Amino acid sequence: MSSHIRRTMPLFPMGTVMKLTDLSARQIRYYEQHHLITPDRSEGNRRLYSLNDIDRLLEVKDLLDQGINMAGIKKILLKDESQAEKLETKESSAKPKKEFTDEELRKLLRKELINAGRFNRSSEVERRFFH
Amino acid sequence: MSSHIRRTMPLFPMGTVMKLTDLSARQIRYYEQHHLITPDRSEGNRRLYSLNDIDRLLEVKDLLDQGINMAGIKKILLKDESQAEKLETKESSAKPKKEFTDEELRKLLRKELINAGRFNRSSEVERRFFH
DNA sequence: ATACAATGTTATATTTTATAACACGAAAAA
């Protein structure tokens, strides 16, 4: 209930997020350009990130480390988001909804990653053996 | 165990701490003058506070709200700290401490900070903001 | 009334962040 507030509260400036994620400012802003995060702004136009934003950035980093490109990441993360929304509204009207833990969300992600991995495997093979 | 790392990692700049504690920059620096906190510094001399620092600031605030003055607060808070120091030095001399790279420390911290709020009830800040 | 404690306010210097442009290596496309 109030965990939503804590996790969405715009608190952390760029420097803190860079340390927590080991991403460069350039990268973080680039992912924002691609709508993977939408940090709030301070009165003076500085970005303020929430815990959710940082989580998302770490997910993006994971996916990138697995060789998935931005198009794939967008597909995965933004799709998962729309699904979660649908599930939430449906469940909340049906029965007292059960919150997803980050653990469960990550599991969902892994599932989709398998598909993404399959999708990309041939190009990986090409990279390793034909070039 | 590694919660010590998470709670002592210098991460938060002044602005974030002001929001988390509802204290003014003036107040925060004043309490530092009185050695109630000793925040780290960035390469460019900006203060970087840890979760422990923020906890301590909230304690100070509570005590002030109870009408206790700085002298009393110092007595109260610095008393059990000297005890802690004794324990620490005793422990650290007992067994050789394990080496961590900055890289590893951040990774650990990141994990625990992001996942903070699942079982851990040890921190006032976490109780207030991250759970 | 004076002195001190805790905090506010203001001014100035330095650091951090925002924005935008250009650059570059690697991979994809042509």
Next chain:
DNA sequence: TTTTTCGTGTTATAAAATATAACATTGTAT
């Protein structure tokens, strides 16, 4: 192979956040 595109680095410039220090203010105790 040559040309694009992608993801990120780098640099320059402007604005915001922070550091420091001095002086001001309010309340409290002496």
